[in-house]
Amino acid sequence: MKFDIKEEDMIIKPYKQDGPIYIREQKGPFQQIRRYLGWFLMLVFITIPWIPYKGQQAVLLDVASQQFRIFGVTLLPHDFMILAWVFMAGAFGLFFVTNWLGRVWCGYTCPQTIWMLMFTWVEHRIEGTRNQRIKLDKSNWDGKKVSKKLAKHAVWLLISVFTATSFMAYFVPAKTLYTEMFTLQWSGLVSFWVFLFAFCTYGNAGFLREKMCNVACPYSRFQSVMFDKDTLVVSYDAARGENRGPRKRKADHKAMGLGDCVDCNLCVEVCPAGIDIRNGLQYECINCGLCIDACDETMNKFGYDTGLIKYTSENTLSGKKTNPFRLKLVGYAALFAVIVVTMVVWAMNRTPIEASVIRDRNALYRVNYEGLVENPYTLSIINKTQQTLHYRIGISGIEHASLSAPDSIKIEGGQMLLVPVTVTADGYDLSRTATPLNFVVTAEEDASITIEKESYFYKNR
Structure with a gap:
């Protein structure tokens, strides 16, 4: 047919x-x-x-300056890992809602x-x-x-x-x-x-x-x-x-x-x-x-x-009966909760200051006219808040060492400043060629805003 x-x-x-x-x-x-x-x-x-916040726009994603200002928090490029966590939280939150509704x-x-x-x-x-x-x-x-x-x-x-x-x-x-x-x-x-x-x-x-x-x-x-x-x-x-x-x-x-x-x-x-x-x-x-x-x-x-x-x-x-506690739904909710908790912990442990120690590789140390050993450093300090703060620098790790640095360092909100400093010590008091040294940077307005960076103090053999 x-x-x-x-x-x-x-x-x-x-x-x-x-x-x-x-x-x-x-x-x-x-x-x-x-x-x-x-x-x-x-x-x-x-x-x-x-929305204003302390005289500034509360939320400003300043791409040109590579700064994201969100109320009192300034996110710089090395803080942008938080964006990955935000996207991951959003993804698993969406997966959870989609599986549910x-x-x-x-x-x-x-x-x-x-x-x-x-x-x-x-x-x-x-x-x-x-x-x-x-x-x-x-x-x-x-x-x-x-x-x-x-x-x-x-x-x-x-x-x-x-x-x-x-x-x-x-x-x-x-x-x-x-x-x-x-x-x-x-x-x-x-x-x-x-x-x-x-x-x-x-x-x-x-x-x-x-x-x-x-x-x-x-x-x-x-x-x-x-x-x-x-x-x-x-x-x-x-x-x-x-x-x-x-x-x-x-x-x-x-x-x-x-x-x-x-x-x-x-x-x-x-x-x-x-x-x-x-x-x-x-x-x-x-x-x-x-x-x-x-x-x-x-x-x-x-x-x-x-x-x-x-x-x-x-x-x-x-x-049939709908199961409200199925494995997939609970799994999405658990992953979402873990990421959110991780973000909260990161935010709580985040300090609104960043610093790094830069060494001159061509001149690790020098000996002054008094016979003391001097090590020059450059501290890069970033004020990650949105307010102007004053900082002071201290050292620890070497006894009887002295620090030559400005008494007070003014840095505007979201700005970075290079500060040259010199540490002086008597070489005879040091048993090692390279001795661990810590720089401590603290805000004068708020002592909780502090950071400690490790470096080394070098002397001749």
Whole structure:
């Protein structure tokens, strides 16, 4: 028997229609959580560079000077190991949350999602509801359409530039940045980065949207490694919902052989990724819960129980019990806790001063006119605080040795100073050619700010 199968019939249909996704605006508890959380995170993002601390910007990532100022802490290049710990803590924290609650990071706190839904909110206010936007895009270009499109893109561009400027305020002092912006005195470098970030924000949130999540972001690709049958994800209860189909509100759908799903398609229309959650778990799903709000609203209208679409696990849907203390989840939590504790211990043991001893290899020692041995050194002292401090230098390890050094050394916050010093001792009091010697540098304002560096005192044989 020969079957006449066309080539196009063998192609698997895409999970959604081609073309732009027109997101329907939806109200509900999960949308409310997301909106409040999004506004809070944006407010924090904008406000942080404006927080003062002891007369300075509290958070300033000064790349040009290779200094990260975070409130009273100044991180220098050799302190940047803490960034590795921060990234590791963030990674394991994300793994833990993903194994527990799926992609809630993507749905509620990811900047791409927050700005994408903000741009959609602007689009809804200017161009109208989902159906009105579809009709507008299909209509011919006239004055009304042009004016709406220009207004929308103008607002998008304003948001993008403001976002980029707020981001640059983390790297350039905020007051200087905005003063130079209003006086048109931005340098070429600052202008380049601001407009680059503005272009990226405008393109990602306005045009790429879900494509950034589905194509560019690697998280959607490897999330399945962290999922298991106990992970809470947005799921459709097919056993309860099928067979799906339209019906009247007061109709006995059980007698009609229908499930609770009325096939209103609202769960697809509100989805930022444009997927149909009823087709099962898909990597494009960002666990935002918008489809839950839409479905619950429909269930309430028909008088059905809510929760046809809900946060649940595969085991729960199959009638099994969800294990909240599974090995993978506990392991991620333990690794996250270990890294956080390590960071706290590092921060507690960190001294806000750094020093090193530099020797002149060509002249390890010299003998003065009194017959005493002199060793010249250069101390490199870094003030890792954000306040000007005065330091004094002392020595230990050699009895009857004297130190020639400034009585008080003034170093501004985040600055390094080279201090030449000389140690003098009687060679006859020393039994070794190279005798261990310790330099002790202490801040006069706070004796707890101190550091000790080891070196050697050399004499002739």
